[in-house]
Structures are given as structure tokens and as C-alpha cells.
Amino acid sequence: MLEHRKEKKPKKGLKELPNAVKGKVVMRFAPNPNGPPTLGSARGIILNSEYAKMYEGKFILRFDDTDPVNKRPLLEAYDWYIKDCSWLGAEPDEVVYASDRLELYYEIAEELIRKGHAYMCFCSSEEFRILKASKKACPHRDTSPKENMEWWRSALDGELSPGSAVLRIKTDITHPDPALRDFGAFRIVDVPHPRVGDKYRVWPLLDFESAVEDHMLGITHILRGKELSDSEKRQKFIYSYLGWEYPVVVHWGRIKIHEFGRLSTSSLAKAIEEGVYGGWDDPRVPSVMAFRRRGIQAEAIRRFYLSLGVDESDISVSLENLYAENRKLIDPHAKRFFMVKNPLLVEVRGAESTVANPLVHPKRTERRKIEVRAVDGVARVYVEEDEFKQLPDGRTIRLKNLYIVRKEGDCFYHVKSEFVRGELKKKKIKVIHWAPEDGLDCLLRTPEGDYRGVCEREVANHVDEVVQFERVGFARIDCVVKEGVVAYFAHK
């Protein structure tokens, strides 16, 4: 019996890439830098570079910055991408700027014109759309290569105005799929490009630029969202005209993050411009830099995307999964502190001055010191206003690591200071966190908005660390300003 079944091995990590040869794989991530990388971009960055690593290949970061108008590149964003790639552990082996390579595209365009595969079309987009819908060729489709070349040159020379003409690739105007009928390759733009200024007036469109670049860079595998799946079919026309071989393509489906909805750079840019968000690293924005600021680890994002895998089905996933990964990474090290949101200063009557000594971390032995002074038998602590108000009158609770108190009216009465192991559980005494009267003001910036609070003074000595505010959640201490501490909330 010839049994050559492929064995069923439960695979860990990414699936094999078709036709991938170790050492020969070249992959790229090709964003338009019209904003910073978002969590969505991180998927492309991580997956492409991860596969490149898996096959000991090459990972290229290519800026597809060929639209100075509608998706105008942001000059700062180029560096944002480079920085975020390396932060994500996806250091590019090479960085390519499409806006530097217009001459190359022009050469290829001219070759296609000469061979009769491209023509200058003077229809308005509206006219062309109608013709295309009825599978009719436009009147310019049969112009001779020679005449096309003349028109093309006059476009390059600036003799044609924006919108008056477009260079089209001939495909099959009767193709059953309307998406594949003669597509645009170049258009005329007279808006200066942020990087190269007004050096060029004829800019390629994605399907042309990307097609040429992928071939020139020797890309072997393309991994991208399925919204670009028709690109492959369109670009293959160019490849066949030029005798090139198209890379292997793998698509992933659309991702929707429960907490943020769809990730669109342009809509975020608009919201930032309108002042809805403070900037690209506002904690309410799903940019990589915002996640970093909140203390989300690059490794957590990487694991998150690796666990989603590559599949064409659309997914709608909760950030809980990302947070769970992050928690596993930071919890072993995050120091614990008290921070009270929406604080209410409450008197503790019958108290003496004391020092609380909570553990810095449950798995370690160091303790921190929080002084609580009492004057004439009255101490004051901050607790969460809501929590205090919801406490029934007469209820006994423990202020964590401090003492047991009983609520009466709008203040607490000291009950006892000794801590007896097991007592809280046995008597079902609730334990709440608190902050000292002389604590620091703390601004906690979260994806749901900002909170004012008070935290231990020690927090100010941990800038740039990810800490855990007990019973509140993990946060990264961003900075200390004269008003107090600014912290960015990560997650519970």
C-alpha cells in the first residue's frame, strides 16, 4: 500500500507559506504614511516580518506614498512607521520610498504604452464608469501607441491639467468582473508632494506602483488584507504583459475591534484635526504609539496577532485578548500602588498616626511606606466617592494595609489596627484601597476618558514604568507635572 498521507500535526504559530524556500523569502509591508501605524497596521507589520523571520528571509518596509491629495502623506509619519516597526520587533532590512522612484514607474509605463497595453484616456471618471459598466471600450482605447506616447509625454511635461486624462492599463473590457476592466495606472496631480515637492505631476496609482515595486524588489510573498484581493487580478495583467512572475499572495479578512470599531487612519485623522482627540497618542486612539504609551508591550501585540492567524474570514475581536497577553507579561513585575479615582476625603475618627506597609508586589517581600497622620484622633484618607456612598451605614470594612473602620454617616470610625490572618475572610470584611491625605493628584487617561484621582507620593518615582493601581488596573506612569502625576491606563 502506498500511504503517503501528510501527517496531521497540530501546528503552533503561523501556518506554512505556500512555495516558501528558506533564505529566499522576501516580504514587505507597504503602508501609506498618512498617519501613524494603527493596531490594524501592526497586523501587517507583525505578520509579514514574522514570516520573513520564519524563513530567514528579508522584510522590506515600503512607503506607498503616491497620493499627495486624497491620502496625503504626513512627513512625520515616515519615522513613526520606522520607529513602530522596530519597537514591534519588525526591524526592516530595507526601507523604500515610492515617491523616490517615479522615474522607474515612468519607464515601465512607457514600455507598456509602446507595446500597446496602456492608453491615455480622456473620459471623465463618470463617463468611463458608465462605459465600463456596460462592457464598452472607451473611444481612446484604440489610439496608436505612438500617439499615446505623445499624450503621455505631454502629461509629463505638464501640458495636461489634473483630471483631464489618466493612463489606463488594457485588460479585458468585457471581463465578467467589472473590477478587472481597464484600470487606471497614472493620474495627473498638481499638488506638491510632502517629500518631493512639485518635481512630479504624474503620479501612479496603487495597482501600478505596487505591481512594479513588488517585482523590482523581488517580493516572493505578499500578505495583505482581502480588500486588496482584486489588486492581484488586476496586477497580473501587467505582469503577463511584461513577462514577470507574480508573487504568492495570502489574504486576511477584515478585523473589527470591539472597543474601537473599524480602524481607519483617515477618519482618525479627521477626529484629531477636529480636536475630538488630543493627538495620535491619545489613549482613545488605536494607534501603536498610543498602546505603547499605555504600557501595552510589543510582545503582547505580537502574540495577539499570531493567535488570530491569517484567514480570509472577517473577525470581530475584543481587546480583552490583547490585554490578557499583556497582563501575563507585566503582572510579574508591575509594582503595586494605591490610586483613588474620583476621590472623596473622609475622616477616620478615633485613629492614631501610623504608617501603612503594603507589599510592593505580592510575590516579593519589599514594602512601601505610607504615612497617615492623625490630629486629635482624626485621620483623613481618600476613598472612591462612589464606593463610599454605596457603603451602608454601620458597615465595617478594611482600608487595605491600614486598619479596619466602620462607616457612620459621612465618616469612618476606627475599629482596630491589628491585622489577624483569616479574620477578613471569616467575617467577610470587604477590603478597599485608599490614598493618603497628602497624596499626589493623579490624572488617569483611559480609552474611556480621563479621570482625576489621588495616588501615593511614591508613584512619582516610577515614571515610564508600568504599575498596577490596586483594584483599578494597570497603567503606565507617563510623567510628573506640577499638577501631579499623569498615568495612562492599560487595562484591568
Add this chain to the structure above:
RNA sequence: GCUCCGGUGGUGUAGUCCGGCCAAUCAUUUCAGCCUUUCGAGCUGAAGACCCGGGUUCAAAUCCCGGCCGGAGCACCA
């Protein structure tokens, strides 16, 4: 309208190509219990899925047909 793609617990995911070892993997989530002077973490247990209908077959999550649902593309955007 035309073309293409997808559908496994609440959410992701493995398994689908090459049918049996799948009364379906792992993670997350939720709920209990233990532990910890905290939320979390950890440990233990529980909950929860093959879109529907036919067909092929000894055998279907897996192959075929039809339906339903969801998504994408049809730009002088990427």
C-alpha cells in the same frame, strides 16, 4: 447590478486541501471553589460550537449541490 471571498462555543482559534484517531484543540470570557490583607495573577472545577437543507459514503466539521447569513471589490484612495 456584476464579480470574488468567507461561515467551528459569547469572542478568537486548531482541525477542512488528503473523510475515520473529532462524543472537536487551545486561548479568551463567564460562573463556582482554593489561595493571596487588593483588582489581577495562580491552582481546581464548570458552562459553551461544527449556519441550514439535501446528496455521496460503512463513515462528513471535512467532499458535492442548493439555500441563508456576513464581508470585500467594481476610484483620477491606499
